[in-house]
Amino acid sequence: MLKSVKIENFRGFKSFELQQLGRVNLLVGKNNTGKTSILEAIQLLCSRNNLEPLRQAMTKRGEFYFDENSNNSQELDVRNLFYGHEIDIGSKFSIIGCNDNLQEELVVSIGSRVVTNVTQVNEYPDLQGQEFIDSFEQLLFIMNWDNKRGEEPLMRPLSSKGGLPIDYTRRFRRDTKNAVSKVQFITSSSLDAEKMIELFDQIVLTPEEKLVEQAVNIIDSKIQRIAPISSIKFRGSLDGSRGGFFVLLSEINQRVPIGSMGDGVWRMLGLALATVCAKDGYLFVDEIDTGLHFTAMSDMWRMIWKTAKRLNVQVFATTHNSDCWMSLASIAQQHDTAEDGIRIHRIEQGKDKSIVFTEPQIVIAAEREIEVR
DSSP, rough: OOOOEEEEEEEEEEEEEEEEEEEEEEEEOTTTTTTHHHHHHHHHOOOTOOOOHHHHHHHTTTTTTEEETTTEEEEEGGGGGBBTTTOOOTTTTEOOOOEEEEEEEEEEEEEEEEEEEEEOOOSOGGGGOEEEEEEEEEEEEEEESSSSSSSOOEEEETTSSEEEEEHHHHHHHHHOOOOOEEEEEEETOOOHHHEEEEEHHHHTHHHHHHHHHHHHHHHHEEEEEEEOOOOHHHHTTTOOOOOOOOETTTTEEEEEGGSSHHHHHHHHHHHHHHHHTTTTSSEEESSTTTOOOOOOOOOOOHHHHHHHEEEEEEEEEEOOOHHHHHHHHHHHHOOOOOOTTTTEHHHEOOOSEEEEEEEEHHHHHTTOOOOOO
16 A cells, blocks of 8 residues: 655646555645646556556547548657656656555656668669668657566657557556556546446456445435346447446336436446455546535445455545545544545645645544635
């Protein structure tokens, strides 16, 4: 479990540090203070065997373009990952995570190499046997994990416009004998149906399946069972819709498409699935209160807290909602959290460290109606 994280030259942060991290960490602050960027930074550090999170985060932000010179292929505009939105040879950002005396560091930098194109000339008789040599300097996107595992840096060439072809991120899977922590990320718009079905398949006929059913009961107590759609043909037609599952309702004793239920059921299902599937890893949730009424938030936090403790998951979430952090305060007051810890981190523009609220401070702030956001 991470105890601190330091970010250098990443997105809007020249330098920033999170200290006194706990089992559950809620990030609060005004708009555009970088809360989502912090989630992305920690996720990058923890997803060292997979570049898919990088692609997903940048695609969601619209940080890509199509290269007309390369079959209109999609490329990530990596300049947006660097402080100041500019890159040059030697540009870099770093993310350092510490757990007691153990430290892991991700350094992403821009390097270069000389590329030589040799073209044989045959169409001109007076130049037969000669070659035109065209050399140019190509930028490289370099990711280096310094985690004492002896892993080689990942290097990928950038296009002439400085873009990283998306195909590189999809193809890359680092071969390693070391176990890699599981990472789940839920955006403010929730998980899509395809991802939800994938996660549900991992817990079928396990104790965690019952936990997921109990989680959706928080929103609607009439839900008796929940199951994914088995038809592969139907799954292929989901296309980002809120579907892919049926629920059995006690009052009518028949199955109902989950899309007929409210947004809260879908959000809670995603939260429960992501938490149990992040066992021995990390859960990231942007705007965790999305789609949830304030009366459900205490139960939501209780589910996440108990599951995170039991399955060894560290949680990082963001919110703008006062009901959300006050509901977390009730969990801090009711449960023995001293061993693992619940923390609220207030992020302020221009500050290089978060303002940390520990369990006793969270409880006092809620009782005295002191604003922590």
